[in-house]
Amino acid sequence: MDFDLKTLGLAGAAGEKTDALVVLVMQGGAGGKDAVSQLQSQAVKAGDLEAKPGSLLQAWRHPGVAAARVLLAGCGDGTGAQVRTAVQAAVAALRGSRVKRLAIVLPAQAGDDAVRAAVVTAADASYSYVTTKSKAEGRKLEHVTIGVANADASRQAFEQATATVKGIELAKEWANRPPNHATPTLLGEAARALAKEHGFGCEVLGPKEVAKLGMGSFMAVAQGSEEPLRFIVLKYNGAGKGDAPVVLVGKGITFDTGGISIKPSAEMDEMKFDMGGAASVLGAFRAVADLQPAINLVGLIPSCENMPDGRSVKPGDVVTSMSGQTIEILNTDAEGRLILCDALSYAERFKPKAVVDIATLTGACVVALGGVRSGMFASDDDLAQALQSAGDAALDPCWRMPLDDEYAEGLKTNFADVANVAGRAGGAVVAAKFLQRFTKAYPWGHLDVAGTAWKGGAAKGSTGRPVGLLVEFIMGQQGEPQPKPARKARRSGKQTGR
Known part of the structure; x- marks a missing residue:
């Protein structure tokens, strides 16, 4: 989908040549004497339209308006969250139509958050997956104009939003693909293609290279599958050579049966989404390609399948991770942490400013937070605040969870340095405590997106x-200052839940 940004008020919107015109209506919004303003003011006065987010009023061939379709959409106080609701409702109402070109006019008072929300939501609401369909029509909506009071003032927010859309849609594409169309090998090829197109550095390591690195934990998960593992390393250099990079680590289990600890068959097809963390790293790099931020960035994606086979790792097996720590695998369905721990150890070589891993890691996080907020854990308070603030600004929120040492007690075992699971209680926190063992060399954040990466x-x-x-x-x-060495997270459960 293409977007453009335009200085466009209600008077100009009346003459805008487009298939459909969406006008966002704020509480107390004042209108002029043009056709669109009059339609808006009369609808509100008659009680046919409220400014409540999501409320709609449609008009067809309204006199004085060039667009055949006009949708007035309430957007409350005009904040990003309420603009998202309004645009979502408006684009959904147009999905069955033949609209290819759409103009969305924001209130004159709208800020950058509203611009970002309008762009991202319009793309999301009109998205269609088509790759493996034989007769796919695909997305009908092709072009969206965002009308604002001052295009120059909104340009930066608009450009970040359009870059983010490209990243989100790349992540959706790879997460949505059936598992036979998104194997570790194909994921590695996608990373290479992305790197070649946009000038990133890229390495894709196979089983021999991973074995040489000593990633015994990662290899243990992969050994039950006919599909060979891949370890993907992406590099973007936008800052000085000596500047410490930010490292993103994405869980890339392209299909998860649970292994020997096999999952129930119901909805197992959704385990193709278990590489949502990996897809999000690819998506972030796609956005970075357009935005060219002054930062050094590394992306690490350990990718494999988790399958039951005569060669599969068994409950009770002990493996040696890249860090040298031994792990007793008590449940083969807790495999994500086993591939991530070796990637987190590999991240040390970059002497990173911060490391953030992204993983569809635990059902316990879905129970705790549902599909609204991702679970966020951090060993560093400044990093936690940065992630929290970023999520709030992007309308992609997370919630900080605790990392008290007591949660790791259940990971003790008589047969290795650590077990990969404990009991059911606090499962998302226990998984994070397992990962934390491998992150002592740098500030670390962990996003458990099991509840938010797919529907x-x-x-x-x-x-x-x-x-x-x-x-x-x-x-x-x-341009942020280098952080202090990683420090222990606060033990109070201050930000842990509702």
Whole structure:
């Protein structure tokens, strides 16, 4: 989809040549004497339209308006969150139409958050997956004009939003693909293609190279699959050679049966989304390609399948991770942490400013936070605040969870340095405590996106989250001072829940 930004008020909107015109109506919004303003003021006065976010009023061939379709959409106080609701409702109402060109006129008072929300939501609401369909029509909406009071003032927010859309849609594409169309090998090829097109550095390591690195934990998960593992390394250099990079680590389990600890068959098809973290790293790099931030960035993607086979790792097996720590695998369905721990150890070689891993890691996080907020854990308070703020700004929110040492007690075992699971209680926190063992050399953040990376049911599909959060976080890291060495997180459960 193409976007453009235009200085466009209600008077100009009346003459805008487009298939459909969406006008966002704020509480107390004043109108002029043009046809669109009069339609808006008369509808509000008659009680046919409220400024409540999501309320709609449609008009067809309204006198004085060039667009055949006009939608007035309430957007409340005009903040990003309420603009998102309004645009979502408006674009959804147009999905069955033949509209290819759309203009969305924001209130004159709208800020950068509203511009970002309008762009990202218009793309999301009109998205269609087509790659493996034989007769796919694809997206009908082709071009969206965003009308604002001052295009020059909104340009930066607009450009970040359009870059974010490209990243989100790349993440959706790879997460939505069936598992036989998104193997570790194909994911590696996608990373190479992305790097070649946009000038990134890229290495894709196979089983021999990973074995040489001593990634015994990663290899243990992969050994039950006929598909060979891949370890993907992406590099973007936008700052000085001596500037410490930010490292993103994405869980890339392209299909998760649970291994020997096999999952129930119901909805197992959704385990193709278990590489949502990897997809979000690819998406973040796609956005960075357009934005060119003054930052050094590394992306690490350990990718494999988790399958049951005569060669599969068994409950009770002990493996040696890249860090040298031994791990007793008590549950083969807790495989994500086993591939991530070796990638987190590999990240040390970059002497990073910060490392953030993104993983569809635990069902426990879905129970705790549902599909609204991603779970966020951090060993560093400044990093936690940066992630929290980025999520809020991107309307891709997260919620900080605790890292008290007591949560790691259940990971003790008589047969290795650490077990990969404990009991059911606090499962998302226990998983984070396992990962934390491998992150002592740098500030570390962990995003558990098991509840937010995809939707099930009739709306089944990838959400592209948390690409928006990651892009906002990356842009906020430009020119920041180097952080102090990683320090222990606060033990109070101050920000842990509702």
